Amino acid sequence: DSNKYCQNCGSKLLLKDRYRPLNLIGQGGFGRTFLAIDEDKPSRPYCVIKQFFPAAQGTNNINKAAELFEKEATRLDQLGKHSQIPELMAHFTQDGRQYLVQEFIPGQNLAEGLNIEAPYKEEEIRGLLKNLLPVVGFIHSHNVIHRDIKPENIIRRQNSDRQLVLVDFGAAKYALGTALLKTGTTIGTPEYTAPEQNRGKAVFASDLYSLGVTCLHLLTKVSPFELFDVGEGTWVWRRYLQNNSVSEKLADVLDKLVENAVNRRYQSVNEVMETLGADAPVNLTLIQDKTALQTPKVTPAPVPSQTWKCIHTLIGHQKWVCSVAFSKDDKIVASGSEDETIKLWEVDSGREILTMRGHSGYVNSVAFSPDGKILASGSDDKTIRLWEINTGKLLCILGDWGRGEYFGHSGGVTAIAFHPDGKTLASASKDKNVKIWRLGDDIYDANFGKVMMTLSGHSRPVRAIAFSPDGKTLASSSEDNTIKIWDLSLGNTVKNLCNYYQGVHYIYALAFSPDGKILASG
Template sequence: MSYCLKPDCQKPQNPSGTSFCLDCGSKLLLRSRYRALKVIGQGGFGKTFLAVDEDKPSKPHCVIKQFYPQAQGTNTAQKAAELFEQEAIRLDDLGKHPQIPELLAHFTQDNRQYLIQEYIEGQNLAQIVEKQLHFNEAQIYHLLNNLLPVLDFIHANNVIHRDIKPENLIQTKEGKIVLVDFGAAKYATGTALAKTGTAIGTILYIAPEQARGKAIFASDLYSLGASCIHLLTGISPFELFDIGENTWVWRHRLINNPIDDALGRVIDKLIENAVNYRYQSAKDAIADLNHTDPTISFTPSALPLQSFEYDVVSLSITGRIIDQKRHKAEFFAEDLGSGIVLEMVFVPGGTLMMGSPEREEGHADHERPQHNVNIAQYSSDKLLLSLDDGLNATSLVSQTNNFFFN
């Protein structure tokens, strides 16, 4: 499929590989390399497309953001154009971070502005909570531990995102949280912070001072906290604040979903209405989060598990393969930062044959008698088996043979 980028095209869908739109005759490639495949988002100021970069041998996916306001010549459209231009600058400055999409290109074609950026494969947190109704404690810890360092990074570069919300947080297949959509971001220089600007952001998650055009670094932390209580309860933040009492009541809406008191205190400090009582920096929030020392009982559904396939082989005494079977197992990848990813395999219950048969050559006395060992499903800290020490998933399963069961 090849999608026409002309906004008023009546039949934008074209066969794959087409160079010109069969309906309106417009070029289907941007800069002779970027081909739109389908629309993945749209609003009053343009569209976002899933695309492919045909200039690279691997034909990787990318994202095309097209700026084309429906209302031409208005002050709002002019402000939107400025923000679109600023997004390119922010991404160019920040996009080398592994949890921020990289800017690939920024240009004008056919009197329309375009951003080409890295495609992040995964689901945003709004999509995830819609499917499972609410996040649990483990998932919120995972979110905060992933995203607070990203906010610390962008704030250290004098950028305020101004639109932290579940829709702008994408969880990859590896479990990493990626922050997207810097269209509302602004530089936080001393002069800029002193001025009252335009109130920008998503109303459900916006901090009180940001709603008055005075966004600061702590405004992003407020939006993150508001996102957390939405994800924990599955309820709009509007319904989690008691106007009469002037206080948050999100804990009352946790249904069979308890969280640790220490984590609750971190969230409460993120969503303080008064700026002076809120966390002043992401570093402060990280320090408190690291001191909560949670004891979490993990279940497979609490983690973004992925599947992999492996072979289990049985060998004869001479080393000849006499049996080979294909199996599946689940694993979890935790991004520890600095390019380090820890991979762990989920260990269900089963039976393990331990020891050596009496006729096996070279066996030691302590390896007998050969016997079955029943192992219950691992829970809590025993749920995850680390693949460290040079082992990968395939070699680990091969060594344990029937330790894993379908």
């Protein structure tokens, strides 16, 4: 506690000679958040330090992010006098980095609470709305749109009044004069974001939409993505109430809060409060620029005709699904997961056929052989496994020790692809290389599973590979922001597609068009 400098790097441990960070409590976007102590006060109270930290983001939007960080401090200084918004204590630059220090709110955010509690009842939702709507009205009266209202950004104070506090104004924006009519940055959390905000046209009613979606999530404990039927273009949250009744009056309020079309949604906090039968939160007529609070009439964009529908949701993996692949006859889907398993699913019924276990790392890629008899899987455990489709039997491991030597990758396998003739397999790895493996027709052939060539040239991990339809070339993309086209007869690059993306970006996906004339990258 008495140290002033880091014994490892020599940096000052105290910010502004008074704020001492204790531990990292969050990281995302362009900032890191620390729990800290204000050593300048006798009581040494807790506070929160937000550090602008874009170093590892790999983006060309750092200037925009720095501007947003600066504006967050300005808004907190203006809005933090409200008892349900954290107070700004300091904003400064030290050692070339921006910081803001704000009041620490002891308590649990609503997302954390929901993990251990039952879904909210009607009275709890009404209480939440009556508690939070005045706060939203307050920020709107200062011409600010929060743009990121969600359970994670609402904290219930750990004291007798148990008031709700709205936090994280990093995404907020001013809405002065004609600003509401301009297309801006798309920002917010997709699950809770209003359609017009996703198009860069956030209005005051966008915050009401996010608050409504938050209520639906708290009522059901189900992701908002699942509560909206894309095929029908309607919310279906009532299906997920789990013996939790909601009166028609509150249901109508929630439905109107989450209307897709802005002009059918509540236009102001006062409207919602009046419907709920509560006192209006603020006298909006006191604002000098009254036009700033008027939501412009918005004509919704025509909804495109639906050309697809979800036929099955395949549930069974315990962790993220990293990859999927269709068999050539379209009857089977394979999936690889962070739970280190591969599953085969029947397309027509959505039934799980079997689970294949053996990898000791994330299964990053799966691929069917052209004849549909073999499934290949690539994993963070640095190996590629070949499986018999009909039985799920492990046929062999490529990259494993064998014959007294090791031919495999020295890093995790990120992508695999079968050659169109089915006799060759390519693999990409975090070791920055691509390997071409000989398969042939006979698994018992002495040369089966040997490396034919190693393609080196990328300066960072390779993330995606794709054979051209004629099988003569291979495309590879990397975290080094380049795409290379390899001539497989020579084993060298014939073309480098460099810096098609400004800044440093990982290129995660590649696909050739059927005629081989176009390559798409993501």
